[in-house]
Amino acid sequence: MSSDSSSSSITERACALVGSVIPSCMEGLRLVELGQQRQLKLHERLALFYNTPLCLHCNCKREKFDKERAKLREIDRQRRASDQ
Numbered sequence: 001m002s003s004d005s006s007s008s009s010i011t012e013r014a015c016a017l018v019g020s021v022i023p024s025c026m027e028g029l030r031l032v033e034l035g036q037q038r039q040l041k042l043h044e045r046l047a048l049f050y051n052t053p054l055c056l057h058c059n060c061k062r063e064k065f066d067k068e069r070a071k072l073r074e075i076d077r078q079r080r081a082s083d084q
């Protein structure tokens with residue numbers, strides 16, 4: 001195993017750790033888009049709730065996130081109505 005793959009895996013782990021501690025625009029948008037495609041699992045819903053504030057230092061993707069989140073809520077309502 002080369003040292004490049006081990007260093008990249010350490011880097012990936014570090015980014016995942018930072019991403020789990022600090023709310024992120026990219027993770028929030030990814031989860032909203034995933035939720036529009038399929039129903040989110042419990043841990044994904046919790047991660048979406050956690051990442052809802054997005055980046056605390058900027059509003060770089062706030063408008064797109066709000067628009068996509070509204071679509072997700074409508075899709076969730078339709079899914080719940082069809083389940084009953």
